[in-house]
Amino acid sequence: xxxxxxxxxxxxxxxxxxxxxxxVSLNMRKTRTSLSADEAAWLxxxxxxxxxxxxxxxxxxxxxxxIKAFMMRSGFPSCAAEELAQETMLLVWxxxxxxxxxxxxxxxxxxTIARNLRIDRLRRENRPQVQSEPFDPSDQPDEPLTGxxxxxxxxxxxxxxxxxxxxxxxxxxxxxxxxxxDKAQTEIASELGIPLGTVxxxxxLALARLxxxxxxxx
Amino acid sequence: MTxxxxxxxxxxxxxxxxxxxxxxxxxxxxHVSGCRACEDRGADFEAIGGSVLEDIEAVELSASALDHMxxxxxxxxxxxxxxxxxxxxxxxxxGIRLPDVLDNCDVGGWRWIGPGIRFSRVTLPGxxxxxxxxxxxxxxxxxxxxxxxxxxxxxxxSGSFADARGRxxxxxxxxxxxxxxxxxxVDPQAECICIAALEGQMRLRGFFGRIIQPFIG
Numbered sequence: 001x002x003x004x005x006x007x008x009x010x011x012x013x014x015x016x017x018x019x020x021x022x023x024v025s026l027n028m029r030k031t032r033t034s035l036s037a038d039e040a041a042w043l044x045x046x047x048x049x050x051x052x053x054x055x056x057x058x059x060x061x062x063x064x065x066x067i068k069a070f071m072m073r074s075g076f077p078s079c080a081a082e083e084l085a086q087e088t089m090l091l092v093w094x095x096x097x098x099x100x101x102x103x104x105x106x107x108x109x110x111x112t113i114a115r116n117l118r119i120d121r122l123r124r125e126n127r128p129q130v131q132s133e134p135f136d137p138s139d140q141p142d143e144p145l146t147g148x149x150x151x152x153x154x155x156x157x158x159x160x161x162x163x164x165x166x167x168x169x170x171x172x173x174x175x176x177x178x179x180x181x182d183k184a185q186t187e188i189a190s191e192l193g194i195p196l197g198t199v200x201x202x203x204x205l206a207l208a209r210l211x212x213x214x215x216x217x218x
Numbered sequence: 219m220t221x222x223x224x225x226x227x228x229x230x231x232x233x234x235x236x237x238x239x240x241x242x243x244x245x246x247x248x249h250v251s252g253c254r255a256c257e258d259r260g261a262d263f264e265a266i267g268g269s270v271l272e273d274i275e276a277v278e279l280s281a282s283a284l285d286h287m288x289x290x291x292x293x294x295x296x297x298x299x300x301x302x303x304x305x306x307x308x309x310x311x312x313g314i315r316l317p318d319v320l321d322n323c324d325v326g327g328w329r330w331i332g333p334g335i336r337f338s339r340v341t342l343p344g345x346x347x348x349x350x351x352x353x354x355x356x357x358x359x360x361x362x363x364x365x366x367x368x369x370x371x372x373x374x375x376s377g378s379f380a381d382a383r384g385r386x387x388x389x390x391x392x393x394x395x396x397x398x399x400x401x402x403x404v405d406p407q408a409e410c411i412c413i414a415a416l417e418g419q420m421r422l423r424g425f426f427g428r429i430i431q432p433f434i435g
Contacts, residue, residue, distance in 0.1 A: 001234065001250065001260035028278035053288065060284055065276035072277055082279060090290055104261070108268030115236035115267065123240075123344055153265075160265040179235040179270045200228075207227040214262060 032061035037154055040106035048096035056096075059106075060089050067114050074118055075183045084121060088114045105157045163213040171206035178203055221253050223390035225371070230256060234263035241348035241415035244340075245371040247319045248413055249391040305343070312338055312352065314376055314411055325352070334359040340413065349416045355379070358406040368417030369395045377410030379403060 035043075040062070046055035064085045071081035091113050099109055164172045177184050185203075189196045225233070225246050232238040233246045250256045310327035324341040331337055334356030342348050352375075355361065361379075372392040379386050381400040386392050394400060404410040 001257050001264050027281040029281050029283050031276045031278050033276075053291075057284055060287060063271070064279050064283060064287075066271050066274050068279060069274045069277040070271055073274070078277070081277070082283065085279065086283070086287060086290070089287055090294070093287075093291055094294065104264065105268050107272045108265045111267035111271045112264055114271070119236050156261065156265050157268060160262060161269055164266065164269065175231070175266065176270050176273075178231060178237070179267055181235075181237045203231075204228055207231060211227055 029065075030061065031065040032058065035059075035062040037105050037107070037157060041101050044096060044099050044101075044106050047093065048099060056093055059092065063092070063107075063110050064089055067110070070111075070114060070180070071118065073180045073184060075181065076121075080121070084114070084117055087117050091117070101153060103153060105153045108153070108157065159214065159217050163210055163217060166213050167206060167209060171202070171209060174199065174202045175206050175210065221255070221389040223384065223386055223392055224253065224256055225249060225391050225393050227259070229371075229393060230259055231263050231266075234260045235267055239348070239415075239417055240342055240345040241350045242369070242371045242417055244319070244323075244342060244348070244350055245373050245391070245413055245415045248317045248373045248375075249389075251317055251319050252389050307343075310338065317375070320413075323350075328354060335361070350413065351415075352411060352413055354409055354411045355404045356409050357404055359404050361402045361404075369393065370414065370416055372412045372414040375411045375413060377408040378405045379410050379412075380405065 035058075040059065043055040043059050046052040047059065067085040067088050068078075068081045071084045072078060076084065088110065092110055095113070099106070103109075104112070164175070167175070174188070177188055185199050186196055189199045192199075229238065229242070229246060230250075233243060233250070238246065250260055307322055308324040310325055312325060312328060316325065320340065322343050324339075324343075326339040326341075328336040328338050336354045338352040338354075340350040340352060342350060353372075355377075357377075370393070372386075372394075374386050374388050374390050374392075376388055378388070379402040381402045383392075383398075383400065385405075386402075
């Protein structure tokens with residue numbers, strides 16, 4: 001898994017740029033609707049090796065709107081979500097050379113960057129008075145992987161997709177929703193009219209089933 | 219080294235999805251950094267995060283989003299060399315080598331909190347309220363029987379202890395929720411050092427609270 005070491009207690013980042021998403025506009029950038037894992041990996045390689053802005057733009061058009069959506073579902077208003085999407089993609093550009101296709105798929109890697117920025121942002125919102133240094137995840141490399149632990153990332157991504165497909169629709173949904181945080185769980189609970197504890201126990205059951213399936217698929 | 223006690227899947231999912239609280243996150247990170255199985259499972263859960271991101275219903279960015287991105291990339295070039303040097307953490311001499319994932323944390327000296335029990339406060343940068351500490355318990359010492367209001371996460375760094383649920387050795391993580399009432403006993407061969415976190419910020423009730431409250435209250 002991608003090491004947290006550099007993000008765990010990461011320092012805050014400053015946001016000198018105010019993205020244009022803060023003003024309401026009917027004129028939106030076109031979202032790329034599909035991108036295969038191979039295409040994404042190829043675009044990442046072009047971005048890393050050639051600093052190819054066209055390749056990066058293609059990644060931006062696919063992932064940017066999805067990161068924004070992810071942040072909005074995590075509870076951020078549209079403006080902050082767009083800002084976080086920008087921050088995430090800026091780090092994708094900056095850290096492109098540390099992307100390792102044998103470790104994770106492009107989507108998974110970008111997810112971990114977005115996840116860490118979300119942690120960082122929530123930390124700052126909770127404690128605006130704490131002054132700390134700028135956040136630079138490239139400070140510390142991930143520790144090298146060793147031998148048999150390396151499962152080729154595309155195999156992992158396929159195995160995960162297959163496993164999620166074998167869960168009931170409701171179980172897959174509670175697992176997915178837990179990525180948006182407790183707020184999302186509270187919302188499911190009130191939507192379904194069930195206690196939060198019930199949502200949590202559904203997550204537990206879904207994970208027990210997922211473990212079985214994943215072990216069988218190994 | 220065989221690891222027998224792991225964080226639950228639920229906890230690993232929260233760790234991988236970035237929704238675990240700061241204190242527990244650090245303790246789980248210590249465990250994962252030394253446990254191949256949990257590292258692998260964590261990677262599975264991160265891959266779910268990747269698929270969540272792929273499948274989410276996208277929300278369009280503003281028309282000028284890419285232009286902004288390029289401006290920021292241009293502004294960034296050439297600034298790479300001006301990297302800020304991290305603050306040097308304050309570390310007391312506590313007699314053991316701590317896992318690398320704690321490198322950025324301040325670690326206080328050992329303080330006596332009861333017969334045969336000492337603790338050292340671990341402070342995470344930017345997270346002054348997270349309840350993380352090292353606990354050092356003398357050989358053969360029985361900890362007071364306790365339950366907790368929040369979930370307690372405890373990773374063994376050296377020595378070992380046992381309770382009704384089994385024996386916990388270096389590399390093992392004990393995750394006990396409020397339903398667990400336990401009375402760990404440190405094995406007689408050596409003192410036991412653990413890193414522990416309680417869920418919740420400054421909600422120092424329960425075992426750690428009772429013991430530590432007089433020192434920080």
